[in-house]
Amino acid sequence: MTESHHPSSPEIAARAQALRREIDEHNYRYHVLDAPTIPDAQYDRLLRELEAIEAAHPEWVTDDSPTRRVGARPVGGFATVRHELPMLSLANAFSDGEVHEFVRRIGERLAAADAASLTFSVEPKFDGLAVSLRYEQGQFVRGATRGDGESGEDVTANLRTIRAIPMRLRGDDVPDVLEVRGEVYMPRAAFESYNERARASGGKIKPMVNPRNGAAGSLRQLDPAITAQRPLAFYAYAVGVVAFAPGAGALPPAHSQLLAQLRQWGFPVSPLVAVARGGDGCLDYFRRIGAQRDQLPFDIDGVVYKLDDLGLQRELGFVGRTPRWAIAHKFPAQEQTTVVEDIVVNIGRSGAATPTARLAPVFVGGVTVSNATLHNADQVARLDVRIGDTVIVRRAGDVIPEVVAVVREQRPQAATPWVMPAHCPVCGAHIEREQGEVVARCIGGLSCAAQRVQAIFHFASRRAMDIDGLGEKIIEGLSDFGHVRSVADLYRLTLDDLLEMKRLADERKPAAAEAGSTTPEPAKGGKVATRWAENLIESIARSRRTTLARLLYSLGIAHVGESTAKALANWFGQLDLLRHAPWPILKAVPDVGDEVARAIDHFFAEAGNQRVLDALLAGGIVITDAHPPSPALAAALTVDNTLAAMAIARITPRRAAQIGEGCGSLAMAFAIDADVLRARGVPDDAIAALHAVAEHAPGRALIARCDAAIDAIVASAPASAGASAPLDGKTFVLTGTLAALSREAATAELEALGAKVAGSVSKKTDAVIAGDAAGSKLDKARALGIAIWDETQLLQLLSEHGRA
DNA sequence: ATACCTCGAGTTCG
DNA sequence: CTCGAGGTAT
Numbered sequence: 092m093t094e095s096h097h098p099s100s101p102e103i104a105a106r107a108q109a110l111r112r113e114i115d116e117h118n119y120r121y122h123v124l125d126a127p128t129i130p131d132a133q134y135d136r137l138l139r140e141l142e143a144i145e146a147a148h149p150e151w152v153t154d155d156s157p158t159r160r161v162g163a164r165p166v167g168g169f170a171t172v173r174h175e176l177p178m179l180s181l182a183n184a185f186s187d188g189e190v191h192e193f194v195r196r197i198g199e200r201l202a203a204a205d206a207a208s209l210t211f212s213v214e215p216k217f218d219g220l221a222v223s224l225r226y227e228q229g230q231f232v233r234g235a236t237r238g239d240g241e242s243g244e245d246v247t248a249n250l251r252t253i254r255a256i257p258m259r260l261r262g263d264d265v266p267d268v269l270e271v272r273g274e275v276y277m278p279r280a281a282f283e284s285y286n287e288r289a290r291a292s293g294g295k296i297k298p299m300v301n302p303r304n305g306a307a308g309s310l311r312q313l314d315p316a317i318t319a320q321r322p323l324a325f326y327a328y329a330v331g332v333v334a335f336a337p338g339a340g341a342l343p344p345a346h347s348q349l350l351a352q353l354r355q356w357g358f359p360v361s362p363l364v365a366v367a368r369g370g371d372g373c374l375d376y377f378r379r380i381g382a383q384r385d386q387l388p389f390d391i392d393g394v395v396y397k398l399d400d401l402g403l404q405r406e407l408g409f410v411g412r413t414p415r416w417a418i419a420h421k422f423p424a425q426e427q428t429t430v431v432e433d434i435v436v437n438i439g440r441s442g443a444a445t446p447t448a449r450l451a452p453v454f455v456g457g458v459t460v461s462n463a464t465l466h467n468a469d470q471v472a473r474l475d476v477r478i479g480d481t482v483i484v485r486r487a488g489d490v491i492p493e494v495v496a497v498v499r500e501q502r503p504q505a506a507t508p509w510v511m512p513a514h515c516p517v518c519g520a521h522i523e524r525e526q527g528e529v530v531a532r533c534i535g536g537l538s539c540a541a542q543r544v545q546a547i548f549h550f551a552s553r554r555a556m557d558i559d560g561l562g563e564k565i566i567e568g569l570s571d572f573g574h575v576r577s578v579a580d581l582y583r584l585t586l587d588d589l590l591e592m593k594r595l596a597d598e599r600k601p602a603a604a605e606a607g608s609t610t611p612e613p614a615k616g617g618k619v620a621t622r623w624a625e626n627l628i629e630s631i632a633r634s635r636r637t638t639l640a641r642l643l644y645s646l647g648i649a650h651v652g653e654s655t656a657k658a659l660a661n662w663f664g665q666l667d668l669l670r671h672a673p674w675p676i677l678k679a680v681p682d683v684g685d686e687v688a689r690a691i692d693h694f695f696a697e698a699g700n701q702r703v704l705d706a707l708l709a710g711g712i713v714i715t716d717a718h719p720p721s722p723a724l725a726a727a728l729t730v731d732n733t734l735a736a737m738a739i740a741r742i743t744p745r746r747a748a749q750i751g752e753g754c755g756s757l758a759m760a761f762a763i764d765a766d767v768l769r770a771r772g773v774p775d776d777a778i779a780a781l782h783a784v785a786e787h788a789p790g791r792a793l794i795a796r797c798d799a800a801i802d803a804i805v806a807s808a809p810a811s812a813g814a815s816a817p818l819d820g821k822t823f824v825l826t827g828t829l830a831a832l833s834r835e836a837a838t839a840e841l842e843a844l845g846a847k848v849a850g851s852v853s854k855k856t857d858a859v860i861a862g863d864a865a866g867s868k869l870d871k872a873r874a875l876g877i878a879i880w881d882e883t884q885l886l887q888l889l890s891e892h893g894r895a
Numbered sequence: 896a897t898a899c900c901t902c903g904a905g906t907t908c909g
Numbered sequence: 910c911t912c913g914a915g916g917t918a919t
Contacts, residue, residue, distance in 0.1 A: 439905065447906090464906055466912080491906055491910070529913065530904095650915075652903045682901080684916050853900055 103144055104151055110141040114157040115259065122255035122324070123359045155230055155258040169244035169311075172235040174223060176331040178272060180240060180412055181395065181419040187374055190396070193418045194370035197398060200407060200415065207369035211396045212346040213376045214328060214364040216419050218303045218390040219276030220310055222250065223331055226269040229260040236310065240412055249310050250275070252319035257357035264340045270331030271358060275310055277302040278388050281322035300483060300496045301426065302390050324389070327358035345399045366399060377420050384422065393421035426485045427460075428498060429453035434465065434478055434509050436516055440545030440647055442532035444511065444522050446471055448482070448494055456486035463492045467529050468511045477506040517541040537577070537699075544570050546647050550578040554653060555645035556637060559630040560623075568596040577703045578645070581631055582710030589624035638716045639666060642707075646700075649690040657842075658682060659691075664718040668804055670695050670704060673796045676804075679727040725808035728801045817892050818846035822855055826869055827862030829882050834862075840889050852877060860885045 117134050121127040127134075138157065145152045152158070184190050198206025221237035234250035236243035250256055253275065260269070277285075282302040289298040299305035309321035330349065333342055343349055347366050354360045363380065367373045373396045380394050398404055398416040407415040433449040446465040453460055463484060465471050474497055476482060481501035486492045511531050515522055520535030537543050547566045551558035558581070569575040572595050574588045637645075644656035651659070662680045663669040674692035677683055683691075694700055768778050785791065823846055825834050832840070837860070838848045852859055852871040859872035860880045872879050880888075 437905090441904070443905075445905070458908055460907075462907065466905085486907090490908075492908090650903070654902060682916060686915055849901075851901075855900075 100148075103148065107141060107144045107148075107151055110137055110144070111153070111156055113137060114141065115257070118157070118254050119257070119261065119357055123354060123357060125362070157258070168313075169246060171238075171242050172233065172245045173242040174235065174238075174240070174331065176270070177412060178221060178223060178237045178240045178243075178331070179329075179414055179417075181417055182413050183393075184418050184420045185423075190373055190377075190418070190420055191370040193396070194373070197407065197416065201403060207371070209369060210399045211367050211373055212350070212364065212399045213367045213373060213394060213396050214350075214361055215380055215387075215391040216393040216395045216421075217274040217276050217326060217361075218392045219274040219306045220303070222246070222273065222275050222310075222325075224250065224256060224271045224273070225332075226260055226265070226271070228267060229265040231256070231258045244311070246310055248315040249312060249318040252315050253323045253325055255323075255325040255359050259357075261357040262355060265356065266333050266335045266340065268332055268334040269356075270333070271327050271353065272329040272331055273325055273327035273358070275306055275323055275325050276389050277306040277309070278322065278324055279390065280388060281324075285321070301485075325359055326361045327353045328360070328395075342401070344401055346397050346401060346404075347399050349401070367396070373420070381422060391422075392424070393419050395419050423454065423457040425456045426483055426495070427453045427455045428481055428483055429460075431476060431478055431480045431482055431494075434471070434476065436512060436522075438515060438517055438533050438539065438541035438545070440542060440549050441649060442534065442536070442539065442542055444515070444531045444533055446509070446511070448476065450482075450484065453484060455484055455492060458486070460484060460486065460492045463494050465494060468524075468531060469529055471509050475508065477502065477509055479503040479506045515539060515541070540570060543576070547575065547578055547581070549647050550645045551581075551634075555641055556634040557641075558627075558634045560627045561630065565592075565627070568592045572596075577706070579703050579706030579710055582635070582707065582712070584628065584631065586621070586624050586628060589627060590620055593620055593624070635711045636713050636715050639664070639714045640716075642666070642712065642714060643669075646694070646704075648694045650687040651691060655683065655687065660716075662721050662724045663804075664720045665807075666704075666714060666717070668720055668800070668807070670701065672800050672804075673793055675793070675797050676728065676800050679724055720804045720808045722808050722810070725805045728804060818844040821846045821857045823848050824850070824852050824856050824859045824868060824872070825862070826859060829860075829862040829885075831882065831886060837885065844889075844892050 114134070114137050117127065117129060117137070121134075141156070142158050145156065145158055182193075184193060194206050194209065197203075197209060201209075203209060223235050223237070223243070224231060225233045225235075231251070232247075233245065234247045234256075235245050238244060251258070277299075279302055282299060282305050285305065286298040289296040299308065305321070306323055309318050309323055312318045312321075328350070330342070330353070335341060343352055347364070350360045350364055365376060367376045373394075377394050380391070384391060396418055398407070404414070404416040409415065430451045431448050432451055434446050435449060437445045437447055439445060446468065448463045448465055450461050450463060465474070465476060474482075474494060476494060476497055479502070481498040483495045483498065484492055485495045511522060511524075513522060514520065515533035515535055518533065518535040518539035518541065520533050520539060522531050522533050524531040533539055533542065535542060537546065544563065544566050547570070548561075548563050550556055551561040551566070561581075566575070569584075569588075569592055572592050574584060574592055575581060638660065640653075640657045640660035643651060643659055644653050658680050659669060659677075663672070672692075672695075674685075674688040677688040677691050678685070765778050765782065768781075769775065783790070818841065823841055825837055825848060828834075829837055841848050849856065852868050852875065854875055854877075856872070856875075856877050858878040858880050859868060860882065861869050861872075862882055869879065
């Protein structure tokens with residue numbers, strides 16, 4: 092429209108009509124062909140132009156205009172619609188055998204010579220909401236939910252808001268009446284972003300439990316304006332009533348062709364539909380779709396096989412409301428409902444009290460689940476899970492089951508909110524929760540049997556001391572019968588100790604053995620038990636030779652995991668230097684800050700822990716990789732002893748420089764009078780900080796200990812670094828499965844060359860080494876433009892430097 | 896102070 | 910794997 096020329100009414104009306112056609116066309120290209128030809132912004136411009144015209148000329152608005160997708164809000168509930176042809180329900184198959192049986196039955200009834208050659212139209216079974224859409228003379232007139240199959244709810248206004256549903260059929264040969272059946276669903280991405288916003292809203296918007304509930308809830312909104320904001324989509328998969336004008340046309344003879352026809356009429360049909368031959372073809376399809384399931388942009392709960400020939404379908408007919416010619420082959424459910432029988436508290440090695448839901452066993456995602464963690468009290472409160480509640484349990488792409496939501500309608504009257512118990516169920520000590528922390532902890536420490544067992548279990552674990560065959564049950568036995576109180580006791584165990592423990596443990600639970608347990612437990616005191624005990628003793632003996640990093644990690648010091656243990660071992664080199672280092676010294680190690688340094692200091696300050704360490708050494712532990720402390724550590728510490736003083740007085744580097752300028756060194760600063768310092772230009776707050784330490788006896792003692800520790804470290808450190816490691820400062824990330832090396836071996840090789848192997852990709856990563864079936868890390872590397880190597884390149888790098 | 900980036904700890908079933 | 914929280918760079 093130009094500014095000078097005022098278009099006549101007929102011109103504008105024509106423009107409006109053209110816009111409607113164009114917008115419909117773009118909807119079709121986007122939703123049905125999945126091949127948009129204009130950017131979203133341009134689409135929006137067209138829509139706005141049409142809206143403007145219609146606002147100026149309401150008399151031209153047509154019922155099927157794309158602007159009319161959001162209609163008026165219905166009063167009260169939804170009207171009930173009776174389906175002229177009932178909407179079917181399908182029989183289910185859960186195994187290959189049931190599918191073969193289904194095909195065999197059809198072959199038999201049709202007296203087909205060769206059931207294996209029957210063809211089926213096969214398609215994914217969407218996890219959404221089935222609806223029926225009615226078109227008269229090509230216009231969308233009504234849509235209803237499936238309901239009970241006989242009648243559903245009239246959700247026409249809401250269905251209009253779904254762009255994937257055409258308001259008008261395309262083409263000329265359209266039937267007088269057409270009912271299309273299909274599934275309204277919510278794409279996963281839309282579900283995720285909706286929940287993202289819900290979380291960001293801080294509770295104002297309630298997150299959806301899953302895409303299916305999201306779709307169902309959205310479609311049942313009384314206000315179509317709300318539905319319009321929910322990103323719903325639609326796939327057509329069948330027809331109901333179809334009536335052509337006399338002589339005007341007919342449906343094709345096969346279901347697969349019917350789907351093609353629906354696509355031509357303007358309906359989205361899943362691109363995954365296919366044709367399969369015989370039971371084996373169907374099962375091939377099932378596996379192919381199953382393999383893609385996690386990658387699909389929408390949820391499916393199985394696949395559907397329909398005998399392709401519509402004539403044969405008619406011949407077979409129905410049993411009740413389910414057709415003989417179709418079956419749904421379901422994947423193992425990823426979500427199930429079950430009942431929370433109890434909520435118990437588990438105590439971890441750090442005393443963390445973790446609530447766990449004891450569930451009535453339920454088959455989810457291929458395994459029977461009877462436990463699910465609830466993480467912490469906050470999570471329990473968020474979900475408001477109570478004993479006796481019916482809950483939805485999921486086992487998503489991950490392995491670990493989780494409680495997704497509570498089904499409020501099925502809550503027993505008597506159920507009360509769950510609260511974290513005040514006392515440890517194992518040792519009776521208080522359970523306390525630090526201000527601002529999420530986890531509650533049993534404060535019993537090692538006097539709590541649970542924490543003792545967990546501590547020993549951790550000590551023996553593969554990445555720690557690697558004692559093969561020392562499992563939780565055995566440790567419990569050894570602990571209960573007094574053979575092992577601390578990890579050091581493991582190295583004093585005798586064959587007799589183990590055999591006696593086994594005997595006592597077996598006596599304690601004879602009932603279980605008599606209850607017809609299938610595992611024969613004979614020869615308890617005999618050869619088998621002896622052999623077991625010998626193996627365990629041998630495993631323990633083997634573990635004596637270890638590395639400093641492993642030993643440190645084994646101790647279970649708070650905040651000291653594998654990585655920190657390695658850093659400490661590399662920098663200090665020797666246990667003796669480390670076990671007496673005050674925390675300001677520990678802070679010199681990269682990635683060790685106040686919190687971690689204090690935790691280590693605190694651990695070694697416990698006389699009991701030092702005794703255990705001595706006992707371990709007395710028990711024959713040998714550190715095979717002891718070496719002098721790193722020159723870098725010595726260098727960091729000798730900068731005028733400033734490090735320790737800075738840490739204690741919380742003096743920042745900038746301030747330390749100011750003080751240093753004023754009096755030569757920080758150490759000197761402690762000896763100089765406040766007035767003199769002030770006269771030399773040292774700021775008052777710096778002086779106050781120095782004094783706080785100097786006048787505080789523990790502070791002075793700490794500085795003295797730091798001095799001693801620094802002397803010891805400097806004395807034993809080599810003068811300077813030799814040739815630096817070839818890959819010093821490089822960071823790698825491993826992903827996927829490597830063929831020649833295990834992931835652990837590859838890590839060890841790279842670290843031997845001085846490289847760091849990180850767990851996740853960031854912009855600091857130098858290269859990502861991708862093995863087979865690499866996952867999200869690879870995508871992230873691509874997004875960040877990080878070098879991606881294959882295994883060959885890794886092996887080449889290693890051999891260049893004389894490894895592997 | 897703030898915004899990453901890492902690390903640690905807990906977790907289920909066969 | 911996922912969350913929480915510690916460490917460090919900005």
